[in-house]
Amino acid sequence: MITTSTIEISQERQNEAEEQIRELHKTVDYNTIEYPIEVIVNKFIEEENGKTELFIPDYQREFAWDEIRQSKFIESILLGLPIPAIYVADNSEELLEENNLETEDLGRWEIIDGTQRIRTLARFINQELRLQGLEKLTKLEGFLFSDLPLARQRRFKRASIRIIELTEDTDEETRRNLFERINSGSVELNAMEKRRGIRRGKFLDLLDKLAKNTKFLELCSFSEAQIKYKDPQEYILRFFAFLNNYDNGYESFIKKNITDFLDEYLEETNQITSDKILEMEKEFNQMLNFVERYFPNGFYQENKTGKKPVTRIKFESLSVGIALALRENLNLKPTSNALSLLYSKEFNDYTKGDASSSKVKVLRRINYVKSMLLGE
Structure with missing residues (x-):
């Protein structure tokens, strides 16, 4: 921790600070x-x-x-x-x-x-x-x-x-x-709501559009409160961020800094072309169709009181793993053993607790889903 006894501010640093203030000062009329x-x-x-x-x-x-x-x-x-x-x-x-x-x-x-x-x-x-x-x-x-x-x-x-x-x-x-x-x-203002205020663009518009997809909402079993606080948009952002950074091994993913990782991806992706937006929408829908066809309970699990909404970590693990498998085999027909992954001990171990805190864990749980579906 920096204290007044551990740091001295020189006149040179004061001058540099003043120059920076003048440079970045915004005139608000x-x-x-x-x-x-x-x-x-x-x-x-x-x-x-x-x-x-x-x-x-x-x-x-x-x-x-x-x-x-x-x-x-x-x-x-x-x-x-x-x-x-x-x-x-x-x-x-x-x-x-x-x-x-x-x-x-x-x-x-x-x-x-x-x-x-x-x-x-x-x-x-x-x-x-x-x-x-x-x-x-x-x-x-x-x-x-x-x-x-x-x-x-x-x-x-x-x-x-x-x-x-x-x-x-x-x-x-x-x-x-x-x-x-x-x-x-x-x-009261969560990360996704803040992003809507400061990072407008084509990609954020796509998130809003896909978040209204009834198939997506049903497969995730979102509550009204989750929809109100933009959780669907957050889930979709995570899907694309982890899917499209998979090949680079999540170089920009910093331990315990998921917010910065998502913010940077959103800002970069807002600049892409309309054609790329259409490709992303198509891939998202292909993933949803696969889940609807092969997973009777969608992304959620049943418990004694009914549907248990899927967590962010489990959603991104399943959705990204499925999308990566479909990239290798668009006509993929998984075995019954592969479809049991949602209830497997390995999957639950990989996705419980603070499973998103490191890129090693992110890769491990996504690769588990991908490998299970491809029979690797």
């Missing part, structure tokens, strides 16, 4: 605005030419707050407690093509941070949220917005929230960097 809650909600729900002025970009997360957390946010407003600012960005003409937007999107506000709060406000005012689990205003338990006295409704809608607006002069990189930094300390 922004406005600070105070808007009443009623105006914010109207901008979020009222459409003009089929679009709202305040919108949630596709890289943002789904609605994640439960009703107790939503209620506590409303309680904070009613108590007059400070509310964090909402960050938005003005759509500029330069960003239209990059974000697949149209001319009609100019001037709209893209929500960078604050989607959960804005959705909660809209739900409450629109009679969709019944207050519950309140800590201070316990007399409001079970209230809808319309149950508040009329004067209190008016005061609530007049309460203002600060909005930080990044102007049209703020570039896309700065916006995405702000999104990453705002959420980097959040326990």
Whole structure:
């Protein structure tokens, strides 16, 4: 550990640090605005030419707050407690093509941070949220917005929230960097959700598309919570990352650093051609068809309570091993012994616990599946 007693900062290092700050400093052009809650909600729900002025970009997360957390946010407003600012960005003409937007999107506000709060406000005012689990205003338990006295409704809608607006002069990189930094300390935003905010591209679009494949969802037996938190996209990303780095022996895979490995692969693969995207989609579907045909329970296992969703480690082991076997023999017809691998002691040993912590273990479990299917 570095302490003040073990390191000295020279004047030269100070000058170098200052030079680096100046070089990498991003000029963020922004406005600070105070808007009443009623105006914010109207901008979020009222459409003009089929679009709202305040919108949630596709890289943002789904609605994640439960009703107790939503209620506590409303309680904070009613108590007059400070509310964090909402960050938005003005759509500029330069960003239209990059974000697949149209001319009609100019001037709209893209929500960078604050989607959960804005959705909660809209739900409450629109009679969709019944207050519950309140800590201070316990007399409001079970209230809808319309149950508040009329004067209190008016005061609530007049309460203002600060909005930080990044102007049209703020570039896309700065916006995405702000999104990453705002959420980097959040326990609610998982790695896959962060990737959606800062690494858009053709490959990430493919992940979103494949994650809606009903066959894939059924074979993995994902829960609603897993789908909500983008686990399907994470599984598919792992499939392609481990499949397409197999030949190089996972050179870039660092022990206990799976997140960096996946991030780097995603960023690189976002640059590939549309033809390559189609090839990847085809190979993914071939793997799914094989699983559907030869594994009655898909990727999951049955237990006393029903289906047991497959873990990430077991999914990537099976899916990548199958895909590699199919690359050698597209018409592969495995033996009954090979198909029992899912329940074998070896497979369970290779995929239990922290089995993804080293590239040696990754290769061992994937090779086991591949070899079993090919009868090697």
